[in-house]
Amino acid sequence: MSTSGNTRYIGRPLRRLGDDRLITGTAAFLDDIRVPGLLHLALVRSPLAHALIRDVDSATALALPGVVAVVTGRELASWVSPLSSPPELLPDRRLKRYPLAVDRARFVGDPVAAVLAFDPVAAHEAAELVTVSYGELPAVVDAERAREAAAPLVHPDWPDNVAFRWEVTHGHLDRAFRQADATxxxxxxxQRIYAAFLEPRGAVARPDPAAGELTVWASTQVPHSLRSSIATALGLPEHQIRVIVPEVGGAFGSKGGVYPEYVLVAALAWQLGRPVKWVETRSESLLGTVHARDQVQLVRAAFRRDGTLLGLDVRILANLGAYNAATTALRTGLLAAGPYRVAALHVLVEGIMTNCTPLGSYRAA
Structure with a gap:
């Protein structure tokens, strides 16, 4: 390889190719997307961690000038399919989640109704006027307590709150601990964390009824997965849906999943035949954006006096929150032994559902 002339990169300052539009203010982020005839979406979110949704009264909200529609979870479920369940779930359980909660809210911030208006101020004001009648239920927010037999069930059709279980064993662990000089x-x-990216989540969807196509702009890291999920929810072939990712103002992995609000924006636009836009507030983001980590790790290690690691027993409980059943905790299990040579190893990872904000990725974990 030549290191002379213009082909020489190492040791030279190089101008970044993508910075001009960012520092001159010409870059387009999600909230910069403008589409004629746009309807703005605001969400009514549950203030309770676990509750039955008995009734949604939208009459006062609909009377506000500029409000076009209020959609409940029951209405949405009549023309949208639920989001796909993760394949890692135990065989006898399934997650049936719609973009809006249908009969019960499972965490504080769970979306229960959608308000559409001609401007965002009217949409948010109307959302505050929607009255939801709840029947509060016992909640569980701690993975260790949720693992107990008497814990409230987050999903009542499950026998317990365990979503998945992953286990690996190598060598003779009991022998390692018997032979150890020290344990x-x-x-x-x-702890549980939140990514706090500078740009909150958002999506815009524009239908083209004549062509039978739907264009979606989203602040996401997974446009192809989002397209597949929208297609499944709406019963459309993927080639009729186009997902565009504008500039993304931070993500850190937490925009790497398919958010129900994004599918909701697409579904409402397709159903109403009108473009729809949603951009979350920061307080919404704290409640609705996936959290990360939240693990309890029980570790036992067996050593010789010279420091040789003979055996390692790791048991991990991951608080998955109310939906998703994210398997990020498996990476903890896979990396539990680190770079060390361990003759005997046992790792058990259990994902536990709770009435917390759903778990997801942050910095790949």
């Missing part, structure tokens, strides 16, 4: 036991808590 150590730890209970480690990896």
């Amino acid at each position: 150590v036991s730890l209970r480690l808590v990896n």
Whole structure:
């Protein structure tokens, strides 16, 4: 390889190719998308961690000038298919989630109704006028408690709150601990976190009824997965849906999943035949954007006096929140032994459903 002339890159300052539009203010982020005839979406979210949705009264909201429609979860479920269940779930359980909660809210911030208006101010004002009658239910927000037999069930058609179980065993762990000169036991808590990207989540959908096509702009890291999910929810072939990702103002992995609000925007636009836009507020983002980590790790290790690691026993409980059943905790299990040579190893990872904000990825974990 030549290192002379213009082909020489190492040791030279290079001008970044994508920065001009960012520093001159010409870059287009999601909220910069403008479409004629746009309807703005605001969401009514549950203030309770676990509750039956008995009734949604939208009469006062619909009387507000500029409000076009209020859609409930029951209405939405009549013309949209539920989001796909993750394949890692235990065989006898399934997650049946719609973009709006149908009969019960499962975490604080769970969307229960959609308000559409000609401008965002009217939409948010109307959302505050929607009255939801709830029947509060016992909630569980701690994975260790949710693992107990007497814990409230997040999904009542499940026998317990365990979503998935992953286990690996290598070598003879009991022998390693019998032969050890020393052992150590730890209970480690990896706290729940929120990505706090500068640009909150958002999506715009524009239908073209004549062509039978739908264009969606979204602040996402997974446009292809989003297209597939929208197609499944609406019963459309994927080639009729186009997903465009504008500039993304931060993601860190937390925009790497398919959000129900994005599918909702597409579904409402397709049903109403009008373009729809949703951009979350920061307070919404704290409630509705996936959280990450939230693991309890029980670790036992067996050593020789010279420091040789003989055996490692790791049990991980991951608080998955109310939906998604994200398998990010499996990466903790896969990396549990680190770079060390361990003769005997046992790792058990259990994903536990709770009445918390759903879990997802942050920095790949």
